[in-house]
Amino acid sequence: MTHKLLLLPGDGIGPEIVSQAERVIQTLGRTHGLSVELETALIGGAAYEAEGDPLPEQTLALAQASDAVLFGAVGGPQWDAIERDKRPERGLLRIRAGLDLFANLRPASLVPELAEASSLRPELVAGLDIMIVRELTGGIYFGQPREQGADRAFNTMVYSRSEIERIARRAFEIARLRDRRVCSVDKANVLEVSEFWRQTVTAVAADYPDVTLSHMYVDNAAMQLVRAPKQFDVIVTGNLFGDVLSDIAAMLTGSIGMLPSASLNEQSRGLYEPVHGSAPDIAGQDKANPLATILSLAMLLRYSLGETVMADAVERAVARVLADGLRTADLQSAGSTPVGTQAMGDAVIRALESASH
Ligand SMILES: NC(=O)C1=CN([C@@H]2O[C@H](COP(=O)(O)OP(=O)(O)OC[C@H]3O[C@@H](n4cnc5c(N)ncnc54)[C@H](O)[C@@H]3O)[C@@H](O)[C@H]2O)C=CC1
Ligand SMILES: CC(C)CC(=O)C(=O)O
Numbered sequence: 001m002t003h004k005l006l007l008l009p010g011d012g013i014g015p016e017i018v019s020q021a022e023r024v025i026q027t028l029g030r031t032h033g034l035s036v037e038l039e040t041a042l043i044g045g046a047a048y049e050a051e052g053d054p055l056p057e058q059t060l061a062l063a064q065a066s067d068a069v070l071f072g073a074v075g076g077p078q079w080d081a082i083e084r085d086k087r088p089e090r091g092l093l094r095i096r097a098g099l100d101l102f103a104n105l106r107p108a109s110l111v112p113e114l115a116e117a118s119s120l121r122p123e124l125v126a127g128l129d130i131m132i133v134r135e136l137t138g139g140i141y142f143g144q145p146r147e148q149g150a151d152r153a154f155n156t157m158v159y160s161r162s163e164i165e166r167i168a169r170r171a172f173e174i175a176r177l178r179d180r181r182v183c184s185v186d187k188a189n190v191l192e193v194s195e196f197w198r199q200t201v202t203a204v205a206a207d208y209p210d211v212t213l214s215h216m217y218v219d220n221a222a223m224q225l226v227r228a229p230k231q232f233d234v235i236v237t238g239n240l241f242g243d244v245l246s247d248i249a250a251m252l253t254g255s256i257g258m259l260p261s262a263s264l265n266e267q268s269r270g271l272y273e274p275v276h277g278s279a280p281d282i283a284g285q286d287k288a289n290p291l292a293t294i295l296s297l298a299m300l301l302r303y304s305l306g307e308t309v310m311a312d313a314v315e316r317a318v319a320r321v322l323a324d325g326l327r328t329a330d331l332q333s334a335g336s337t338p339v340g341t342q343a344m345g346d347a348v349i350r351a352l353e354s355a356s357h
């Protein structure tokens with residue numbers, strides 16, 4: 001069966017890291033018979049420059065017609081002062097809404113070889129395996145009204161019952177495949193929207209008596225992630241809190257350059273992307289870690305294409321290169337020589353090829 005895949009490299013390091021994932025896709029064609037029809041389209045600042053719109057109609061149409069989308073990153077300082085609707089980040093928000101990708105899965109698990117790269121002591125992160133389930137198409141990133149005036153500005157955090165119910169159900173379903181514990185993170189001591197979130201998640205929990213639900217305020221959750229991260233199994237939370245907590249969780253695993261994500265709709269059609277941004281500070285220098293993007297490809301193979309064997313093979317190849325001691329600069333320990341983006345891609349491809357012989 002031929003799968004239709006859309007690549008959206010975007011800006012900054014996006015093209016460098018997506019091209020490594022593209023090489024992995026081509027390798028899987030040779031080693032595992034993966035059959036894909038690949039298209040590439042513009043998004044973000046690159047699309048704004050070419051078409052005056054960070055999400056051209058044609059890009060959204062191609063995404064809607066694809067089985068899955070692999071996305072790099074968008075944004076950069078050169079676009080920070082243009083009108084907000086034209087900014088690269090708005091292109092990403094619009095494609096998430098356009099494909100109804102309400103469930104953002106951000107797994108933070110530690111590859112044993114990277115325990116030393118974590119900013120926490122190895123014993124605090126050994127065996128770490130957290131799944132952050134972030135609501136992605138609602139909350140304050142999308143709420144109306146919003147306004148930026150000369151003397152004041154505001155955004156609105158809105159959640160409807162149905163939006164909370166569907167992300168809570170997704171979190172409980174995922175917990176059933178894991179340790180059956182869900183921690184819902186909110187700010188219910190201050191925000192009405194969070195109190196409603198908490199009540200709604202609690203009501204949904206009645207349908208999942210085999211899963212234990214707890215609640216935590218977001219400020220405490222940020223602290224607990226750094227104090228004792230292994231206490232968590234599944235975290236379910238809103239758009240803004242999930243954005244922040246997943247960057248914290250990323251660092252526990254050694255580097256933000258390691259964390260993949262899947263953004264799924266009801267039918268598990270998805271867009272897959274590294275958790276990090278476009279890293280303008282290292283763009284174009286062959287320094288970016290491509291592993292979060294390659295691991296996002298593994299999630300794509302698993303969740304949207306049902307190609308479990310290939311997903312496992314990619315994840316094993318990544319573990320293998322790390323076990324062999326390869327580190328990009330973000331993971332480097334004192335005294336060792338970092339490898340570049342391209343060399344890390346080469347190593348993953350070699351590991352895939354040698355495992356298939
Ligand atoms: N999903 C997306 O497309 C996102 C886009 N952004 C955009 O990216 C731009 C930069 O934002 P920042 O706040 O600096 O966040 P960032 O995640 O791009 O970078 C933060 C730090 O992590 C490093 N880093 C990130 N990815 C890396 C990788 N793969 N390998 C090695 N080092 C890596 C960067 O060099 C930087 O020092 C902004 O325009 C922002 O709006 C930010 C977050 C998500
Ligand atoms: C729109 C994005 C820039 C928000 C973000 O940081 C993310 O989704 O991780």
Ligand SMILES: [Mg+2]
Pocket residue numbers: 243244247275
């Ligand atoms: Mg983010």
